[in-house]
Amino acid sequence: MSKQIKLKKGFDIRLVGKAEKKIGDFQSVKTFAIKPTDFIGMQRPKVIVKEGDTVKAGSPILFDKKLEKVQYVAPVSGEIVEIKRGEKRALLEIKILADSEINFEDFEKYTDADIAAASREKLVDHMTATGVWPQIIQRPYGVVANPEDEPKNIFISGFDTHPLAPDYDFLFKGQANYFQAGINVLKKLTEGKIYLGLSGESKSSEFANIQGVETNYFSGPHPSGNVGVQIHHIAPINKGETIWTLNPYGVVQIGKLFTNGQYDASKLIALTGSEIKTPVYAQTYIGSCVDSYVAGNTKTDNIRVISGNVLTGEKINRDGYLGFYDHQLTLIPEGDYYEFLGWMKPTTEKLSYHKALGLLSFLNPKKEYVLDSNVRGEERAFVQTGVFESVTPMDIYPVYLLKAIMAEDFDEMEELGIYEVIEEDLALCEFVDVSKHPVQEIVRKGIELIQFS
Structure with missing residues (x-):
């Protein structure tokens, strides 16, 4: 039986630059890259190709010695x-110069x-050998x-509430049949349930009629779209x-593999x-070089290019490569300047969660803002x-959890909910933190302490 869950805690970061629901005409991307750094926890990557080799889409190029089965x-x-x-000699990227026409294994x-x-066992072997398992x-x-x-159980969030996040109904339009095929495969991998979280504020969804899942509806500000919040x-x-999670893209990709026999x-x-x-929006492939989308398409030169969103994305170069799990490229002004007593100046041009003296954004809750990367301060108490x-919007105490991590207190970390969170679940804490702590880095440190203890 589905649930309607209304979340009140959270905060929507309203930025200028939401993508219009149409596909742009861009120059063909020539190079693509797989980056081991996209796969958190990959410790010993082993390259199985060499420069000059030719590959097809779906050809194995890399595996982790810790999980040799996963290609x-x-x-x-x-x-x-x-x-x-x-x-x-840490492996950073494997770059591929693409053919004009893609050939598939x-x-x-x-x-x-x-x-x-x-x-x-057969389904798992097929997925690990053909490249879809890392999803x-x-x-x-x-x-x-x-x-x-x-x-x-297996959890899938069917919507995204991060700043300027893509519209999943547009992203996966016409792919419900592949999504259903992916669900049919995933059902064989667990004795538990498959939970699908959809937006309670959307009038319709591409995945509303999927069979074999328990659908729940979430509404409220970010991070209501985070799968970790939905699990909680x-x-x-x-x-x-152990719980497994997937983005809808991963489910669709699994469905395409089994239906069409292609990665x-x-x-x-x-x-x-x-x-x-x-x-x-732009049509591309995993790991595409972003130069084709950035060159000649920016308002200024002093920008920050982010693979992903502004909360959890990664800063990359103008000719860098899109992250494996990312469906968004974000361009904002670079905040490489100092503003004397900027926090004290009354203004309506800055967004803040705090109703502080210098920030009057709460007077216009629907306004969209141009924000840069300046953190306006340094780490303090x-x-x-x-x-x-x-x-x-979780029954945990973030500050005490973060302090327990910093103190490397394993018992406290476990009691305060370290097993329930990853970086994205507390990313908003980093945005609203007046103490300017690298919250997401601290969370990852805590996870690694627990994982390898």
Whole structure:
């Protein structure tokens, strides 16, 4: 039975630059890259190609020695033009010069009856060998799931509430049949339920009629679209339990693999932010170079390019590569300046959660803002104000959890909910923090302390 859950805690960061629901005409992207840094927890990547090799979409190029069964594959066909390494030969990127026409590895096709008759082991082996398995993320820890585990439940969030987030109904329009096929596969991987979270404020959804899932509706400010928040309110994680999560894109990709017998890495991404001339959507593939979308398409030169959203995304170069899990590219002004006593100047041009002297944004709650990357301050004493709790719609105490992590108090971390969160769940705390702490870095430190203890 579905639930209607209204969340009051949280905060919507309203920015200029929402993508218009149309697909722009851009120059073809020539290079693509797989970045091991996109896969949190990957410790010992092993490259199985060399420069000059030719690959097809779906050809294995990389695996993690810790999970050798899981293959990371090429998103497009073409030539391996660079295997880029950093300090101590750490693997940074595997770059592919794409063919003008994408050629695919041919994999086995499955009908609905084939999926129903197949064993769990066979389905898992097929998914790990063909590149779709990294779409499955494990909670706790927020890492690529271990195929040897069996999850208690599987959760999918069917909407996104991050700043300038893409519209999922537009992103996955016409792909409900692939989504259903993906659900049919996932049902074989757990004895528990598959939970689908949809927006309670949307009039319709591309996934509203999907079978084999328990659909729940969430409304309220960000982070109501976060799968971690949805897990917390439907079936919370307890110590020793494992839950798997997927983005709808991952479910669709699984469905395409089993239906068409191809690793299809094509995707729509939203080009957003105040500094982009034409905020629209672009058709591309996983790991695309963003130069085609940035060059000649910015209002100014002094910008920050972010793969993802402004809360949890990664800063990249103008010729950098889109993250594996990202469906959004955001361009905002670079905040490389100092503003003397800027926080004291009365203005309506700055957005703040706090009704402070210099920030009057609360007088116009619907206004959209042009915000830059300036944090306007430096790290200082960790002040207990209660504001973290007001933007975290979960029954945890964020400040005490963060302090327990900083003190490396394992018992306190467990009691205060470390198993329930990853970085994105407390990203708003970093935005509203007057003490300017790197909240998401602290959360990841805590997760790693628990995971490897």
